[in-house]
Amino acid sequence: MDFKNMGSTRVCVVTDKNVAKLDAMRQVVEALTREGVDFTVYDGTMVEPKDSSIKDAIQFSKAYGPDAFLAVGGGSVIDTAKLMNLYTKFPNADFLDFVNAPLGKGLPITKALYPLVAVPTTAGTGSETTGTAIFDMVAMKAKTGISHRGLKPTLGICDPLNTRTMPSAVHASSGLDVLCHSLESWTAIPYQSRTPRPENPISRPAYQGANPISDIFSLQALRSTAKYLPRAAKDPDDHEAQSEMLLAATLAGVGFGNAGVHLCHGMSYPISGQNPGYKHAGYVTDKPIIPHGVSVAVTAPAVFKFTAASNPERHLRAAEAFGVDISSVKRESAGDVLAEALSKFLVELGDQPRGLKALGFGGGDIDTLVEGTLPQKRVLNLAPGLSEEVNEEREQLRGLYEDAMAY
Amino acid sequence: MDFKNMGSTRVCVVTDKNVAKLDAMRQVVEALTREGVDFTVYDGTMVEPKDSSIKDAIQFSKAYGPDAFLAVGGGSVIDTAKLMNLYTKFPNADFLDFVNAPLGKGLPITKALYPLVAVPTTAGTGSETTGTAIFDMVAMKAKTGISHRGLKPTLGICDPLNTRTMPSAVHASSGLDVLCHSLESWTAIPYQSRTPRPENPISRPAYQGANPISDIFSLQALRSTAKYLPRAAKDPDDHEAQSEMLLAATLAGVGFGNAGVHLCHGMSYPISGQNPGYKHAGYVTDKPIIPHGVSVAVTAPAVFKFTAASNPERHLRAAEAFGVDISSVKRESAGDVLAEALSKFLVELGDQPRGLKALGFGGGDIDTLVEGTLPQKRVLNLAPGLSEEVNEEREQLRGLYEDAMAY
Numbered sequence: 001m002d003f004k005n006m007g008s009t010r011v012c013v014v015t016d017k018n019v020a021k022l023d024a025m026r027q028v029v030e031a032l033t034r035e036g037v038d039f040t041v042y043d044g045t046m047v048e049p050k051d052s053s054i055k056d057a058i059q060f061s062k063a064y065g066p067d068a069f070l071a072v073g074g075g076s077v078i079d080t081a082k083l084m085n086l087y088t089k090f091p092n093a094d095f096l097d098f099v100n101a102p103l104g105k106g107l108p109i110t111k112a113l114y115p116l117v118a119v120p121t122t123a124g125t126g127s128e129t130t131g132t133a134i135f136d137m138v139a140m141k142a143k144t145g146i147s148h149r150g151l152k153p154t155l156g157i158c159d160p161l162n163t164r165t166m167p168s169a170v171h172a173s174s175g176l177d178v179l180c181h182s183l184e185s186w187t188a189i190p191y192q193s194r195t196p197r198p199e200n201p202i203s204r205p206a207y208q209g210a211n212p213i214s215d216i217f218s219l220q221a222l223r224s225t226a227k228y229l230p231r232a233a234k235d236p237d238d239h240e241a242q243s244e245m246l247l248a249a250t251l252a253g254v255g256f257g258n259a260g261v262h263l264c265h266g267m268s269y270p271i272s273g274q275n276p277g278y279k280h281a282g283y284v285t286d287k288p289i290i291p292h293g294v295s296v297a298v299t300a301p302a303v304f305k306f307t308a309a310s311n312p313e314r315h316l317r318a319a320e321a322f323g324v325d326i327s328s329v330k331r332e333s334a335g336d337v338l339a340e341a342l343s344k345f346l347v348e349l350g351d352q353p354r355g356l357k358a359l360g361f362g363g364g365d366i367d368t369l370v371e372g373t374l375p376q377k378r379v380l381n382l383a384p385g386l387s388e389e390v391n392e393e394r395e396q397l398r399g400l401y402e403d404a405m406a407y
Numbered sequence: 408m409d410f411k412n413m414g415s416t417r418v419c420v421v422t423d424k425n426v427a428k429l430d431a432m433r434q435v436v437e438a439l440t441r442e443g444v445d446f447t448v449y450d451g452t453m454v455e456p457k458d459s460s461i462k463d464a465i466q467f468s469k470a471y472g473p474d475a476f477l478a479v480g481g482g483s484v485i486d487t488a489k490l491m492n493l494y495t496k497f498p499n500a501d502f503l504d505f506v507n508a509p510l511g512k513g514l515p516i517t518k519a520l521y522p523l524v525a526v527p528t529t530a531g532t533g534s535e536t537t538g539t540a541i542f543d544m545v546a547m548k549a550k551t552g553i554s555h556r557g558l559k560p561t562l563g564i565c566d567p568l569n570t571r572t573m574p575s576a577v578h579a580s581s582g583l584d585v586l587c588h589s590l591e592s593w594t595a596i597p598y599q600s601r602t603p604r605p606e607n608p609i610s611r612p613a614y615q616g617a618n619p620i621s622d623i624f625s626l627q628a629l630r631s632t633a634k635y636l637p638r639a640a641k642d643p644d645d646h647e648a649q650s651e652m653l654l655a656a657t658l659a660g661v662g663f664g665n666a667g668v669h670l671c672h673g674m675s676y677p678i679s680g681q682n683p684g685y686k687h688a689g690y691v692t693d694k695p696i697i698p699h700g701v702s703v704a705v706t707a708p709a710v711f712k713f714t715a716a717s718n719p720e721r722h723l724r725a726a727e728a729f730g731v732d733i734s735s736v737k738r739e740s741a742g743d744v745l746a747e748a749l750s751k752f753l754v755e756l757g758d759q760p761r762g763l764k765a766l767g768f769g770g771g772d773i774d775t776l777v778e779g780t781l782p783q784k785r786v787l788n789l790a791p792g793l794s795e796e797v798n799e800e801r802e803q804l805r806g807l808y809e810d811a812m813a814y
Contacts, residue, residue, distance in 0.1 A: 005609040
């Protein structure tokens, strides 16, 4: 009915082969049929999409010629739908035109895209609220993406009935993504410190730095995650906790979608891209997989120990969200206290690798991990305490990876 | 520059005669001139606008034929600009077509309006965030408005430098509007309870009832207002408090703009419309005036004493924002405790009428005040504890006005 109101007559429904079997998709098909809206279904989305799978999806959508998109799935599906929308609206653009610099040209999106309605079936990415889409550039062995507020979905329909179908391991790992979204955006450099300031507002990055509005979303999402994620991951029938986690994911999405993420996310891209063969428990796949949430959380204790010096108060307030009594903690101990709280939280959540070693990484991998992190400028620029001088930055990242080997 | 990015070439700048002299307007004129954007300035906006002044403004804008609007001023200016935008986009519509039912037809807005950029110069209405515009229908002796999310400004530029020009009395009364926006939206009926549920999402009212997202905004705005309004009103050089109040106004705007307001606002319309001759201290005008913020706050102690039974926990958390230790307060006392906290806050703020008597109203006015309140269905529908049966509702409103005579 929303599509009819928007004047849409030809909808490209984007999903993946697992979600295609779920009740959420059955309802979508029923509703579109009932309203007499023409539609087609693309179910070829890949989990953790690659540039090749994105290009296949774009080709499909260009051939269909839709005037609206509907994404039903997790972050991979919603991100893919964003890019199908973008390149269907700009059919003559080169793929690299909009990809984040330095890998692509990072051009701004100058026209309004087609309406995109996003129906999340996981409680993690918050992609229904953001202008970001992430994928692997296989030839460059790098995770990158496209970030511009023009990519944001028109409408997100967040119904906790649609996340009940998540397996417990997906609850846990998608919830860890929420944890890091909220912690990273809450501790990102303040919006006034971001440089260089663009000449024209249209060139503002999607990620602005922590600001008074994103703070409200990030802190609330952090508190909810600390409280409800353990329950949501452990008990498949705890629908209150699951509903709260879907809300937290959306709140965190708004928070990080304008403040940004930093080190956990920047380091996660080479971690998942250079996976030495780890296969996370509870994921039904025949290939090695480090779920995105796992790859961001595994460095969290090391990261926040490092960033705490930049703003001890914020790190202490984060520790407080995990139930730590901070009344007598010294500012200098903020990093240790938060790292300790995070380690305890991850261990108690269960089934989490206790550091990079548990994923199969060793000291010999640090150099390539660091080199895979350095190009993630878009997020590293928001990391508090990280040097702007590249050699010093390299040393700092090396220290972070070493510290993240085990917690 | 934002207008150029939006492709706008002909901008109608909306302001009033006071704001036209301020630095904010000087900067606007400079920027538009520098960017080479054609523009004209309409400075005929009335404070607390009437349908006649709105119609004059619409006529001006239709004749100019702009493709974008820029509002520089307080709520009256921004609301007027919203309506100029609406009726310039729908030039053949009858004025009553979009006016809220039952006074108008309350039709939904089915097309995207022209871009509207709002630059608030007061910290009160939050109008830069909402889809609501309020005015007097003089012939009907009623305040009403138009509410639809399609009216929302495209962009709000909230710069605390622009609110430094407010006189102290305007700081106080616009801040009281923020106080009531946040308290009313925090205590409005929950979104699941709102009936009837519309058949089509486009017919959803702008005011949805309290929901988990609006709650975050409303509660944060309430806490900020309790903390910073007294400082902002008392010390013209307390720029931190003034900045925090502008942020609180915007947050409260997002909160009430989707949750809604209820009794303080519903009762304020007849109070200001039937003003027996009160002229608020610090307002430079030769006519009687009850500033909007004063007219909403004057009933607040009576209102929240009445609504507390519907949700004592929320009323206690509100009292906590004013520094009340609620650890040993019983649920049954929530209303008295919050009313007491509000009275104390208003008295300490200074220069506030201690009830309707101080405005010149007496017991003989209650009938006409009640009759002027009953048509405010749009907001009364969100009032917790108010009867749906009109005779009982009338008695409840009578009781509220009696209680609001003095605090």
